[in-house]
Amino acid sequence: MSDSFFGFDTTLPPIDSDQLNGLGENNGGQKDEIEEEELERKLKDITLISGEDFGVYDDEQNFDLGTQLEETGDDFNDETFGNVGDIGQDFDYTGSTAKIVGTIQKEEEIYVNRRESSNNSENVDEPDKRRPSYAALWGDDSNGIVNGHSGETVITPPLPEPPISPSIWGTFHPPPNRKDSLTLVQDSTIPQRYTPPQTSPLPPGFGLSSHPSTRIPIPLEEIEAQLHRQAGLPEKKMLSLAEVEAAIMGINGRPQQLPIHPTTEAVYSEQETIAYLEQEAALREHEVLLYHRERKRREKQRKLAEMSRFNGLMTQSDKDWINKIQISQLVTDDPYADDFYFQVYSAIRNRQTQPHMSAFSPHGGAGFMGHERRHRSRGSESGLLKMQQQVLRIVNDARRKPKLTQLSLEGALGKIALNSVRNPRQLLQVSSKHNDTHHHVGPSGGNQQQHQKIPSISSHGIIDHRKVLRSIENVYTAVLALEELRRNQPPLPRPYVDHEREAVEKWNEEYAELAKKMWEELRVTEMIGVSYPHPFISILSVAKGKKVIPRVLRHCLPDQILTLITMLVANFETLDVCKGAIWGTQGIVSPAMLDEVELYMNTVVPPLLQFVAEAPMRIVLGLFGLFIERNNIVWVARSKVGLAFLTMFLSRTEILKQGGGAMQGLPLPEERELLQWQEIYNRLFSLLQNHFLSLFPPFNIGIDDMYVWQFLAAMAVGASTDQQHILVTEVRERVLDTVIQASRLTTDKSSSHKIANVNLFLNALGLDASQLKI
Amino acid sequence: MTEETNAAPVEPAAVEEPLDLVRLSLDERIYVKLRGDRELRGKLHAYDGHLNMVLSEVEETITIVEINDETYEEVIRTVKRTVEMLFVRGDGVILVSPPVRTGS
Amino acid sequence: MLFYSFFKTLIGHQVTVELKNDLAITGILKSVDQFLNIKLDEIRVVDDTKYPHMMAVKNCFIRGSVVRYVQLPASAVDTALLQDAARREAQQPTTAAAHTMNR
Numbered sequence: 001m002s003d004s005f006f007g008f009d010t011t012l013p014p015i016d017s018d019q020l021n022g023l024g025e026n027n028g029g030q031k032d033e034i035e036e037e038e039l040e041r042k043l044k045d046i047t048l049i050s051g052e053d054f055g056v057y058d059d060e061q062n063f064d065l066g067t068q069l070e071e072t073g074d075d076f077n078d079e080t081f082g083n084v085g086d087i088g089q090d091f092d093y094t095g096s097t098a099k100i101v102g103t104i105q106k107e108e109e110i111y112v113n114r115r116e117s118s119n120n121s122e123n124v125d126e127p128d129k130r131r132p133s134y135a136a137l138w139g140d141d142s143n144g145i146v147n148g149h150s151g152e153t154v155i156t157p158p159l160p161e162p163p164i165s166p167s168i169w170g171t172f173h174p175p176p177n178r179k180d181s182l183t184l185v186q187d188s189t190i191p192q193r194y195t196p197p198q199t200s201p202l203p204p205g206f207g208l209s210s211h212p213s214t215r216i217p218i219p220l221e222e223i224e225a226q227l228h229r230q231a232g233l234p235e236k237k238m239l240s241l242a243e244v245e246a247a248i249m250g251i252n253g254r255p256q257q258l259p260i261h262p263t264t265e266a267v268y269s270e271q272e273t274i275a276y277l278e279q280e281a282a283l284r285e286h287e288v289l290l291y292h293r294e295r296k297r298r299e300k301q302r303k304l305a306e307m308s309r310f311n312g313l314m315t316q317s318d319k320d321w322i323n324k325i326q327i328s329q330l331v332t333d334d335p336y337a338d339d340f341y342f343q344v345y346s347a348i349r350n351r352q353t354q355p356h357m358s359a360f361s362p363h364g365g366a367g368f369m370g371h372e373r374r375h376r377s378r379g380s381e382s383g384l385l386k387m388q389q390q391v392l393r394i395v396n397d398a399r400r401k402p403k404l405t406q407l408s409l410e411g412a413l414g415k416i417a418l419n420s421v422r423n424p425r426q427l428l429q430v431s432s433k434h435n436d437t438h439h440h441v442g443p444s445g446g447n448q449q450q451h452q453k454i455p456s457i458s459s460h461g462i463i464d465h466r467k468v469l470r471s472i473e474n475v476y477t478a479v480l481a482l483e484e485l486r487r488n489q490p491p492l493p494r495p496y497v498d499h500e501r502e503a504v505e506k507w508n509e510e511y512a513e514l515a516k517k518m519w520e521e522l523r524v525t526e527m528i529g530v531s532y533p534h535p536f537i538s539i540l541s542v543a544k545g546k547k548v549i550p551r552v553l554r555h556c557l558p559d560q561i562l563t564l565i566t567m568l569v570a571n572f573e574t575l576d577v578c579k580g581a582i583w584g585t586q587g588i589v590s591p592a593m594l595d596e597v598e599l600y601m602n603t604v605v606p607p608l609l610q611f612v613a614e615a616p617m618r619i620v621l622g623l624f625g626l627f628i629e630r631n632n633i634v635w636v637a638r639s640k641v642g643l644a645f646l647t648m649f650l651s652r653t654e655i656l657k658q659g660g661g662a663m664q665g666l667p668l669p670e671e672r673e674l675l676q677w678q679e680i681y682n683r684l685f686s687l688l689q690n691h692f693l694s695l696f697p698p699f700n701i702g703i704d705d706m707y708v709w710q711f712l713a714a715m716a717v718g719a720s721t722d723q724q725h726i727l728v729t730e731v732r733e734r735v736l737d738t739v740i741q742a743s744r745l746t747t748d749k750s751s752s753h754k755i756a757n758v759n760l761f762l763n764a765l766g767l768d769a770s771q772l773k774i
Numbered sequence: 775m776t777e778e779t780n781a782a783p784v785e786p787a788a789v790e791e792p793l794d795l796v797r798l799s800l801d802e803r804i805y806v807k808l809r810g811d812r813e814l815r816g817k818l819h820a821y822d823g824h825l826n827m828v829l830s831e832v833e834e835t836i837t838i839v840e841i842n843d844e845t846y847e848e849v850i851r852t853v854k855r856t857v858e859m860l861f862v863r864g865d866g867v868i869l870v871s872p873p874v875r876t877g878s
Numbered sequence: 879m880l881f882y883s884f885f886k887t888l889i890g891h892q893v894t895v896e897l898k899n900d901l902a903i904t905g906i907l908k909s910v911d912q913f914l915n916i917k918l919d920e921i922r923v924v925d926d927t928k929y930p931h932m933m934a935v936k937n938c939f940i941r942g943s944v945v946r947y948v949q950l951p952a953s954a955v956d957t958a959l960l961q962d963a964a965r966r967e968a969q970q971p972t973t974a975a976a977h978t979m980n981r
Contacts, residue, residue, distance in 0.1 A: 179900035337970070342883040463874075469798040476965050538887055544801035547958065797968050800961050808946075810898075818966040819957045822880050826914075828960060830952060859955050861948035863882070863914070866898070 103298055110294060113280075114287065333485050336484070388760075390613065390635075390651040392709045395764040396719045397658055468538045471521055472545045478518035479551050485511055515555045522552065524564050533574040536567055541576035543596065546603045553607045561611050562619065568608070569623050572642065573631040575600075582638045583697045594703075597640050605644055616678075617656045617669040624649040625680050632685045637695055643711045646684070650714035653677050681718050685726075692730040699737060709757040716764035724765055735762070739772050796821050796870055804829070807868040811837040815873060821827065824864035832857045880967040884960065885910040894924065894949040895940055901929055903938065914942035 054512060158301045222235055314322075336343055490507050493500035523535035539545035553561055572578055577600045589597075612620060627633075636642035655661070657677065659668050669677070688695075690713065697703040716727055742754035758769045799818050806814040806827070813836075816829030836853045886906070894904040895916060902925065905918030917939050923932040 246820070338879040339883045339886075340958060340966050341880065342886045343957055344963075345887045348956070348959070466795075466798060469802070473797055473965070476962075477969060480962060480965055542802075544961070547801070549910075793968065797965065800964060801957075808894075819955070820880060820884065821965070822967055822968075826881050827882070828881075828950070828955070830955075830957060844937045857949050859950040859952040861885075862952055863942070863945045863947070865943065866946055 082765060097479070103301055106294070107298075110291070114291075114525070219717050264341055275622075304438045336487075388706070388710060390655070391647065391713050391760065393660075394654040394658070395713050397654075398719075430637070464538075468535075468542060468545075471523060471535065472539055472542055472548065474521040474550065475518060475548055476544070478514055478521055479548060479555070480517060481554050482511065482514050483551070485514060518552060518555060519560060522564070523569050524560075528567075528570065534567065537571045537574050540568070540600075540604065543599055546596075546599050549604045550607050553611075558611075561608075562615075563609065565608055565623060566626065568604075569645070570628045570630045572627060572645065573636050575641065577641045578636055578639045581640060582635060583694075589697075600641055601644065605641070605648075612652050614664050615652070616661065616664075616666050617673045618650060618652065620652050621655065621673060621676050621680065624653065625676075628680060628684055628687070633684065634691050637688060637691070637711075640707055643707055644694060647707070647711045647714050650681075650718060652712070654714065654717055684716070685719065685723055689726060692727060693734060696731075696734055699734070700741075704753075705738075706753075706757045706760070709760045710759045713764040716761060728765060731761070735769075736772070739769050793821075796825075799870070799872055803873050805833075805871050805873045806862065807870075808862070809866045809868060811839075812866075813837075816857075816860065816861075821870075822864070825867040825870065826864040827862045827867070827870075828859070829862060830859050832860045868874065879912070880963055881914060882910065882912050883963065885914065885916075888950060888954055891951050891954050893918075893951070895942070895945055896947040896949065897944050898946045899944070901925075901931070901932070903940070905937070908937070911942075914945065916940045916942065916945065916948070 086460050226477050262489075267302050415591075485507070488507075490500065490503040493504050522539065526536055533541070540549070551748055553564075556564070568575075575599045577593070580593045581597045583589065612623070615623075627649065631642070633642075637646060656666070656669055657674065661667065661669075695711065696708050712727060712731060719727060738758050742751045745751040745754070756767050762768055796818075800821075802818060803815060804818045806816075806829070808814065812834060814829060814832050814834050816832035818827060820826075820828040820831055831852060833856050838851050838853060840849045840851065841847070842849055889907050889909060891907055893907050894902055894905065895918065896902045901923065903918060903921050903923055905921035908917040908919045910916055917937065919937045921932075921935060923929045926933055970977055
């Protein structure tokens, strides 16, 4: 007799299972009701213990499974799973199935064919030719065990690894495997009980030992495993729940619960089967061939289906995004890439708390210099301090060699008054010059009017402003890249190490390239007069444009810095911080503008001051002359920034005159240069004469006027005796006011500051505020 | 970042993205309109692709429309406050623009 | 990652988190993550008469998406550096693209 467990295999077509149908005669057959109950109870226990679905099945009941199952077996799917109509694409397993439905049908045909041939061959083969691995369990050994104890065998089912299924229905084993089913069939008369591994050993007496000849209780797992071995299916993958359920029903001998399953009672005689199988055996070899071909084809199809399953789920931008994420993960070995703010902020903070930590390594720290420098200048106003130091220096020098012999140290105030009274001619001179200034500085005066006509950059529209902002951002981009490059500067190459030398060369190239770009973005070299204001001046009129200058200059060559300064000096009066922050003419300077001025003093001025403080006489005189030539000095000098530039030129030239250039290895200025200086100075003095008092910001509005005293001191040092008298006369009131105010101030600090300011100037004249009697 | 990428950003961007305009306003005062009838004016210090932002010297204006119980007239009033430094979450942002330039 | 990086530097500082439901919580910033979820310690509800149920809470976790504003201590913010970081962030996508093309 041939029977099998595969009754509930969905791959089994209904009509071809004739021989199985024939076996259904015992269906619902002579069953000991009590036995069955006991079995079920125990089964439940075991199920509880093992925590697994677990069943014991009768051999005889298995015979007719194939007949009880409808091929599709999905009649209750809706009840079980609900209506599946609206499942989204994510869960579209049926869609996947549909793609390979053709394959399934072919598989079915093949399977059916093979089953027939298999059954055929099984009957031809003798049991002793069984495959050892599985058949042994069913053969003599089991017999022995049966005889040995209670007539039941506890077998841990061997679970040979089924081959990985190439299609969702799996690959079929080559025919020899099918001996198993035959073996099984032939041994099925021996009482056997199959248990899943986790439940063995079972207590003896369990199961159907009293009816060894009729029942072989088999757990579902075993059935499935067997099934898979037969069909080469991966375990527990291929059965839909409904199918399994149906199978269980059938096995448990309650087909009446599945009224849709007709109980077919076809009989299949052994003779017929043998004849049929013999016929089939002839085709086997051919079939094996076909099988392999088919398997390859299905393998390919499966792979294609696998790959195409998710086609179109992601858009190109999704993919790009994933790419980006992956790439960003690849490049995060640079902590600055993703965590720039935190890294640099922490580094700066650490350095501030540990000020004497070793300086920058060429790799790690150099890039912070931009930030550090900003911090320093922001904190201490180093630019102004430097300016003050320079002025103090020349003032002190002047004090050491006083030339104002006629000004006695005693009664200075009286004498100053006396002097001014005694110099009416100079006052007249001044007044004539004053008029002169107003009349003859045509171009400058024109400039002044021009300013009033063109109030600010914004009048050109937002578009222009945006262009400026774009230029600035481009500069920043270049500067950031340069700073980054500096951080990654390769170490100096060791001699004869080619790749190090090449790295340095490559770095130098990149650096030069970037620096060139930055320089172009600054637009310093654009022609003057094409646009107004000059593009570079426009950049400086925006706060962030000012802020970037110190960082830019670190990457500039000296020639470029000189070009930049020249451009700035030539267009000075168009600077926002110059034209917008002039005391006197426009009255009040807005707090926002004062902030801009301070920003300018702290960002743009220091590096330029640094440059000028190291420049030779020829260059300083050139800039000085240009400054006076190109700008309306009376006007520009009323701005803090303008005065700062004048002070810068004055103090540097004074230092050079006194031989201070030796520090930079510069020779003493030539006679010609001294003459040129004198010319420029006199020109400046005559321009400003009668305006010295107007250089001060309004008294008592809380503006620190130190910068004016600095300038006056620088003027005083270079002034002739007559010029000194003029200076003193013009600003005498401011001196007195300041000293009086200082004496009334309660706080020592602001008081002494004011006195110090005044003394800066008085000392340059060889005087001191303490000599003033109020 | 590797060295070749340093050079990359300096290349003129082929396509101008809207966020590039926001970048121009870094360190500038901007106007931000937010959900819930809120407006901000402040200096922009940072932004990202979500339009998360950090602003300083911020003035927030909240417009509240109240309906008078008796006359059923809409009464619009604004509440203003200032914040020194403010992080703004981007999901509330409706628009970002340079401030309307007053005068000249 | 810019703002994650930024907020990390503010850990330990007092901030005021203003939620979209107008609840404002002041507290010490304990931690932050990439989603800008925020943990606050020693919290105090700004308008605690309006939200009395928050009085007993000493610390809290705030989901990033419910945040409207975070008021920050200006002294703990390096604005210049922050702007640079924003500039770098702004040009990072192009950097990544350049990478893709280079490889």
